[in-house]
Amino acid sequence: MRAALLESKKKISVGTQSDPVIPNDHVLVSVTSSAICGTDVSIWAGKMPANIPLIPGHECTGTVESIGSDVSRLKVGEKVVLNPLSSCSSCFYCVRGYTNLCLNGGLRGREVPGTFAEYISVKETEAFAFPDSVSFEAATNFVGLYTVVYSQRKAPYIPGGSVVVLGQGSSGLLHTQLAKISGAEKVIAITRSKWKLEVAKKLGADEIIPTGEVDPVKAVLELTDGLGADVVIETAGVEETMLQAFEMVRPAGTILQFGIGPEKISGVPGQSYYFKDITVIGSRAGLPEDFERSINLVASGKIDLEPLVTHHFPLEEIQKGFEFIDDGGDGGTLRAVIQVSS
Numbered sequence: 114m115r116a117a118l119l120e121s122k123k124k125i126s127v128g129t130q131s132d133p134v135i136p137n138d139h140v141l142v143s144v145t146s147s148a149i150c151g152t153d154v155s156i157w158a159g160k161m162p163a164n165i166p167l168i169p170g171h172e173c174t175g176t177v178e179s180i181g182s183d184v185s186r187l188k189v190g191e192k193v194v195l196n197p198l199s200s201c202s203s204c205f206y207c208v209r210g211y212t213n214l215c216l217n218g219g220l221r222g223r224e225v226p227g228t229f230a231e232y233i234s235v236k237e238t239e240a241f242a243f244p245d246s247v248s249f250e251a252a253t254n255f256v257g258l259y260t261v262v263y264s265q266r267k268a269p270y271i272p273g274g275s276v277v278v279l280g281q282g283s284s285g286l287l288h289t290q291l292a293k294i295s296g297a298e299k300v301i302a303i304t305r306s307k308w309k310l311e312v313a314k315k316l317g318a319d320e321i322i323p324t325g326e327v328d329p330v331k332a333v334l335e336l337t338d339g340l341g342a343d344v345v346i347e348t349a350g351v352e353e354t355m356l357q358a359f360e361m362v363r364p365a366g367t368i369l370q371f372g373i374g375p376e377k378i379s380g381v382p383g384q385s386y387y388f389k390d391i392t393v394i395g396s397r398a399g400l401p402e403d404f405e406r407s408i409n410l411v412a413s414g415k416i417d418l419e420p421l422v423t424h425h426f427p428l429e430e431i432q433k434g435f436e437f438i439d440d441g442g443d444g445g446t447l448r449a450v451i452q453v454s455s
């Protein structure tokens with residue numbers, strides 16, 4: 114099969130790889146689209162350790178091409194999105210349902226072979242059928258949405274409350290949409306980029322704050338009667354916004370730390386855990402049930418994934434695609450998708 118191979122730091126080639134085998138409990142998926150995620154770019158740039166050389170990619174959709182003899186949940190020809198995580202089903206965490214923390218599995222395209230390939234073989238429990246009404250390209254964003262759904266399931270007080278979403282990249286925009294449809298009274302979207310704020314507004318944000326023009330902490334306090342927000346969702350994963358979250362959250366409120374931050378941050382106001390009585394929640398990937406919830410939300414029209422894909426590259430130009438995203442895109446970039454086949 115044709116596949117991309119991350120050979121070394123910042124070097125991807127496209128060539129022939131051996132076809133995957135299909136154990137009895139696996140399905141063979143013919144890959145249509147696979148998005149370039151920030152995590153893929155970090156691996157490509159050598160900023161995140163990975164089992165190189167390997168096939169990169171983890172945000173993938175395609176069609177079930179064939180099924181193993183024990184498979185009953187999926188049928189040949191169904192459109193599917195893949196869980197980005199491979200898990201063992203039997204370790205300490207898997208038996209407790211936390212497949213996102215599996216001791217033996219890992220992320221496709223990092224610990225195990227990835228999805229920028231014509232075919233991939235996965236356990237039937239790691240593929241989720243979605244309706245024809247969602248395009249293969251847009252459906253790659255189910256992988257982002259399932260992590261957003263999982264994290265917001267862990268956050269209290271959203272119905273009727275105020276929610277700040279720091280950062281309006283593709284995950285931030287999904288957080289904005291989900292907080293609004295979950296019943297937040299006031300969703301406050303914050304980012305430097307004005308066009309992203311316009312998208313956020315269309316997708317449900319009640320208030321938008323352009324960080325380049327105003328002090329975002331002051332602006333949030335003004336919008337919340339000087340108290341701060343009930344829930345602050347940090348999606349950018351950078352020190353500046355991770356620290357702002359502590360100032361924007363109200364006493365007894367919750368910070369949902371969604372963005373993957375730097376290894377260490379300095380300047381955390383340590384006493385605010387006590388004096389503000391706050392809760393800080395971490396969140397890693399998601400659980401299989403979050404795919405089902407995400408597919409229901411999109412199938413019913415409550416969440417729109419289509420505006421999130423802004424750029425496309427054929428598999429043969431994958432190196433160019435990674436360089437484009439690594440350079441920050443063109444000023445109008447949310448998600449770039451690699452078209453593996455049509």
Ligand SMILES: [Zn+2]
Pocket residue numbers: 150151152153171172256
């Ligand atoms: Zn990803």
Ligand SMILES: [Zn+2]
Pocket residue numbers: 200201202203204205206207208212214215216217218
């Ligand atoms: Zn496991």
